[in-house]
Structure formats: structure tokens, C-alpha cells
């Protein structure tokens with residue numbers, strides 16, 4: 034049966050067909066839907082979970098594989114940084130049941146804080162890496178990855194990119210294969226990585242890479258397409274599709290489905306039959322460098338950029354010198370439309386207060402990162418998940434008490450559990466006085482509503498023990514823990530003023546659920562009483578997309594199609610000029 | 617031989633562009649075409665510009681559409697139609713919802729919402745503009761804007777009306793089926 038599937042859904046289907054028994058991940062765009070899709074398969078066949086962070090997820094998957102079941106973990110590119118520690122050593126240990134680590138890169142940074150090229154990890158950790166081009170390959174390569182993992186006793190990376198993860202294309206669906214649980218036997222030489230054993234294992238890993246190279250030479254994952262042209266193109270992943278679109282059958286292709294390790298002989302054979310060879314790959318010259326190291330003269334980053342996503346037009350221009358199709362230019366500069374906090378977003382109340390108080394805000398990653406943008410313009414720093422707390426600790430220590438009293442960290446509930454709690458422990462242990470605001474909107478918002486340990490539900494929406502943030506913070510030594518509603522702006526402001534003034538560490542839990550949650554039932558639409566409104570613009574300072582000013586009259590308007598009646602603007606209006614429609 | 621047809625759907629995160637591209641993709645495969653749909657998930661769904669591409673034909677490679685490559689641009693919002701204009705193929709068609717949503721730079725007063733966009737688009741392209749919000753309300757819910765616009769787009773494809781209706785039936789929740797069917801018809805009648 035042929036189905037139109039998202040690349041991510043096809044990876045899930047592939048894993049299911051390959052008999053995967055255990056999947057543990059932490060969400061991250063563009064990888065999230067793989068694990069979400071996994072949770073649609075029967076729980077008797079596959080255990081699926083959201084882990085608190087990627088390191089825990091990878092370790093759980095590694096354990097499941099050691100115990101004999103096929104296992105998978107999925108993350109976005111920066112998630113791989115978090116899980117790098119167990120991954121590097123699992124390369125030495127290898128597997129029992131097959132282990133697949135899926136990593137989705139984000140060229141163009143559609144939803145990311147950097148543009149790292151995760152292929153470098155394959156080389157650094159000496160783990161083979163497959164890279165599909167479309168949904169059909171997502172399915173096939175995932176299955177191949179599990180088989181390779183068991184055949185070569187190694188975890189295997191599956192590398193995706195946003196356009197592969199988030200494009201739908203046709204896929205042939207199959208049934209689940211039977212891969213019984215492998216026997217578990219205690220084997221310390223294999224599974225205990227202390228120096229005496231690891232030294233021996235490293236030798237095995239190097240030998241394995243050589244064997245994988247031999248395999249790669251004839252593997253169907255790597256495929257040469259001889260179209261009788263003089264130009265050769267070496268490419269992989271989504272760039273293969275762009276190249277085919279741009280160059281058609283005018284050139285020869287070496288499409289690499291396995292991007293590490295690379296079969297030098299195959300590369301040389303292919304290049305030997307062409308007059309000129311181009312390497313087309315987004316981000317870093319990973320394939321290109323390998324070609325050069327193999328003594329092959331190729332053209333790559335001399336003509337292609339290291340930045341962002343490629344397009345067929347760009348490739349056509351670079352290789353054939355053909356101008357892109359004619360297009361209409363827009364002469365005037367038109368306003369951009371960056372992402373914004375949704376109408377009704379609880380974070381808006383928090384940032385309104387922080388801006389008003391003029392505090393330094395050590396930020397983090399989540400929907401609340403948008404608090405950096407105008408008009409809320411509150412956030413000072415965003416580094417990586419968890420850094421809001423630990424970085425603020427460093428700031429406070431280096432600049433002293435006075436600075437610390439005007440500094441807060443903001444961090445979401447999911448991010449706090451991911452890696453914020455360790456920073457908080459650092460503050461307590463090393464006698465900091467910081468104030469941390471946990472933005473508890475009862476969900477992992479940014480990545481599209483995943484449950485987490487603070488929501489009380491599992492990925493399959495089963496009730497589970499809910500972590501109590503208050504007890505957690507008290508448990509690590511925070512005596513001052515306050516819960517406050519960010520929409521009660523007056524009260525919230527007082528709480529913040531009080532807590533930052535204290536000479537001991539404190540936590541404020543800003544509690545109000547995400548407006549997009551089904552359980553949140555705001556009603557009606559805000560409306561402006563033209564008689565009472567003095568057009569002072571206080572409501573506009575909220576940066577709510579539903580509130581705008583009529584360019585002609587200067588009157589405040591509220592867009593009915595966007596307003597959900599959350600009431601925050603009513604709370605900040607000094608003249609009581611905003612009510613609900615129909616009131 | 618079916619030459620690849622490229623349809624670009626643009627709008628503001630939260631407007632339901634994703635459903636539109638999924639319904640289009642679903643309708644196209646019923647005719648046996650190869651198809652690729654490139655979606656947007658994650659950050660820009662939070663009220664930012666969103667762009668999805670649908671391409672179908674005998675064999676489709678690239679899931680994205682380049683500048684100058686779209687046969688049809690279906691825009692859920694005026695400014696987004698204007699932003700997408702360079703992607704239109706010469707001779708291509710723009711279908712646009714007259715709705716205006718101020719982006720943040722306009723709300724903060726840093727920039728102005730461009731004037732007379734519909735006029736500017738019509739000067740360089742074949743444009744059909746409708747008030748999809750009003751039609752959706754007429755159908756029974758302002759949330760059905762996306763299906764009104766799908767109705768408008770339907771005539772730009774060689775996909776029979778029954779296939780569209782059938783795809784909608786299998787894509788939307790049953791309790792919204794009546795509203796959506798009505799919304800489709802209202803949009804279809806405007807094409």
C-alpha cells in the first residue's frame with residue numbers, strides 16, 4: 034500500500050517494521066514527530082517515552098539494546114550535543130539488539146539556535162551514518178540501519194534534515210518483521226568500559242570502520258547513476274533531490290546513502306569516469322574533505338555556500354551557469370513577520386513585568402525566547418537549554434550582589450527538567466542569591482505540545498506521577514519558592530520585586546497554562562470602549578498580535594479572528610477601556 | 617507525461633495552511649501522481665510567515681519551489697501574498713484571501729503595512745481575491761477559512777470536485793464535515 038508520509042513518519046514506520054521495541058527521545062524540531070508517530074503503534078509491541086533530556090533518552094536506548102531489544106532515540110542536531118557522552122562510548126560497546134540514533138539537522142535554522150553539521154559526530158565517534166533523501170528512503174534506511182547495527186555490532190546514526198523530516202512523499206508500507214529479543218548475558222569485556230577493556234575495544238572499533246568501508250563499496254545504499262555525461266556529482270540527502278531537479282540526466286551521480294565511513298575506491302572509480310566532479314552538500318564540506326583526502330580533485334565549497342539551505346536554482350546557476358527562471362521583484366521593503374507569542378500566551382504577562390522593571394534577563398530556549406523581540410524586548414541572553422540558570426550564576430558571581438539583585442533567569446517547565454535543575458543546584462551549593470522564574474505553562478510548548486515529567490501524563494496520555502516543582506526546588510535547598518499568576522500583573526510584579534531583593538536564592542513559579550491547550554477555555558473577544566480609551570498604547574506594549582492601532586485614526590483595534598479573550602490586555606489598561614464583546 | 621505542477625501555500629502560523637497542503641497532497645495521490653509536500657513545523661508556526669509547497673506530476677524530485685517556479689500561489693493573507701510574489705512563475709495565478717494581519721514590526725510602529733497590495737499584485741499577475749473570512753463565517757465557522765481557500769484553489773488543478781470532497785471527508789473530523797463541505801463550495805463558487 035502506498036501512502037503519503039512525512040519523512041519523520043516514515044522513519045517511525047521503518048523502525049516499527051524493523052521490530053523496534055524501545056524508543057526514548059526528547060523533543061526537538063525537526064525530529065519530534067518521529068517519536069510522536071512511534072506512540073501510535075501498539076504498546077505491546079513498542080515501548081515509547083519522552084525522556085527528561087537527550088542524554089537520558091540515549092542511555093535508556095543503549096540499555097535497551099544491551100538488554101537485547103532493538104532500540105532507537107531521536108533528537109535534533111543540538112540534542113546530539115547533549116547525548117554525546119554516552120554515544121561516544123557506546124561506539125566501543127556496540128549493541129545487543131540493534132541501536133539507531135536519529136539526528137535531524139536544521140540547515141537554514143527554521144527552528145534552531147545554531148546550524149551545526151552533525152555528520153562530524155559520525156566521524157568523531159566512529160559510528161556509521163546513513164542519510165535518506167525522501168520518505169521512501171527514510172523507511173528503507175531506518176530498517177537498513179537496524180540490520181547494519183547488529184551485523185557490525187555498532188550503533189548507527191540516521192541523519193535527517195528539515196526538508197527530509199518535514200516533507201511528505203510516497204512510501205510503500207510493509208508489515209512488522211519478527212526480531213526476537215536477543216539473549217542477555219553478562220559480558221564485562223564488552224559492556225564495562227574501563228581502561229583495560231576500552232583499550233581492546235578501540236582496536237575493534239578501528240577494524241570495524243575498515244570493514245564498514247569495504248561494505249560501503251558495494252552497499253546498495255550507495256548508488257552510481259551513469260547518464261553518460263562528462264560532469265559528475267557526488268551528493269547525499271536532500272541535495273540529491275535538488276541536484277536531480279536542477280541538472281536532470283545531464284550529469285552522472287554518485288548518491289551516497291551512507292555518508293560515513295566513505296568508500297574511497299568507489300569515489301575514485303566514479304570520479305575517474307568524469308571530466309569534472311562537483312560535491313553538492315549543505316553546510317560543511319564533509320564529503321568534499323573526504324574526497325580530497327582520497328586524492329580526488331573536486332569542486333565544492335569554492336562555488337557553494339557554507340550557509341543555509343540550497344535550492345535547485347542555486348545549483349543550476351553554480352554548475353551550469355544558467356540564470357534562474359524570471360521572477361517578479363517586489364520593489365518596496367515589506368515588513369517581516371517573525372514568529373510571536375500567541376494571543377493568550379502566559380509568557381506575555383511575565384515579560385511585560387520584567388520589561389517594566391528593567392531587569393537583566395538570562396533567557397533560555399522555548400516559546401519564551403520570543404520575549405527577546407520587540408516590543409517585550411526583555412531577554413538578554415539565549416545560549417542552550419538550561420543555560421538561563423547556570424549562566425546567570427556566572428553573571429552574578431562575576432558582577433556582584435548589586436547586579437544579582439537586578440537579574441532573573443527565565444526557563445520553561447520542560448527546559449527546567451531537561452537541564453535547569455542542575456544549574457539551580459549549582460546556585461544553592463555555591464551560595465548564589467539568584468532568582469529563577471520557572472515559566473510553568475503545563476506543556477512543552479515550542480515543539481508542539483509534548484508532555485513532560487511536570488504534566489502528569491506520558492506520551493501515550495496515560496496518567497503518571499507528576500513532578501511537583503515546588504517540592505523539587507525545596508528539595509535542592511531553595512527556601513523561597515513562590516507560585517504566581519503572570520496574568521495578575523500587579524501581584525506578579527510585587528512578587529518579582531520582593532524575590533530579587535532577597536539575599537538568598539529564590540524560585541518563582543509563573544503558573545498559567547499554554548493558551549493552545551484544549552483544557553484552556555478563554556471565551557469572548559476583547560473589545561475597546563472608544564469613549565474610555567485614551568490611546569495611551571499600554572496594551573500595545575504587550576505585543577499581542579491581536580491588538581493593533583488603526584494607521585489612520587490611531588484608534589486601538591482588536592482582531593476578532595485572533596483574540597481568544599485571555600483578558601491580559603484588560604488587566605494592563607489603566608483606564609478600564611477594554612472589556613469583553615457583548616458585556 | 618504530466619509536467620510537474622507547483623503550488624505554494626503561504627499564510628500566517630496558526631491559519632491552517634498545513635491542513636490545506638495536506639488535503640491537496642491527499643487529493644493528488646488519488647489521481648496516481650507522484651507528489652511531494654514540504655511543510656513547516658516548529659517555531660515559525662508561532663504566528664510567523666509560513667510557507668508550504670506542494671509539487672506533483674509524473675516524477676517529482678525537489679520538495680521545494682524556487683523563485684519564479686510557482687504555478688499557483690494560494691495566500692491566506694494579503695501581505696504574505698505580496699511577500700511570495702517573487703516565487704510566482706510568469707503567467708502563474710495568485711489566489712488570495714483579503715484578510716490583513718499586522719505583523720509585529722507594524723504593531724510596534726517600526727514599519728507600515730504596505731498599502732493597496734491587491735492592486736499591486738494585479739498589476740503584475742493574474743489575481744483572484746476573496747474575503748474568505750466572511751465566507752467561512754457564512755459556512756458556519758471562521759476556522760473554516762482554510763477550506764474556503766481550498767475550494768478556491770480546486771479549480772486551478774485538474775483534480776475533479778468529487779475527489780476534493782472525498783479527501784476533505786477523510787481528512788477533517790466528522791463533526792466539522794458539514795461546515796467544511798459548505799466552506800469548500802463557497803470558495804469553489806468564487807473561482
Ligand SMILES: Cc1ncc(C[n+]2csc(CCOP(=O)(O)OP(=O)(O)O)c2C)c(N)n1
Nearest residue numbers: 061112398399400445446447448477478479
Ligand atoms: C538540546 C535541545 N533539545 C531540544 C531542543 C528543542 N526545544 C526547544 S525549546 C524546547 C522545550 C520548550 O518547552 P518549555 O521549556 O516547557 O517552554 P515552552 O516552549 O512551553 O514555553 C525544546 C524541546 C533544543 N533547542 N535543544
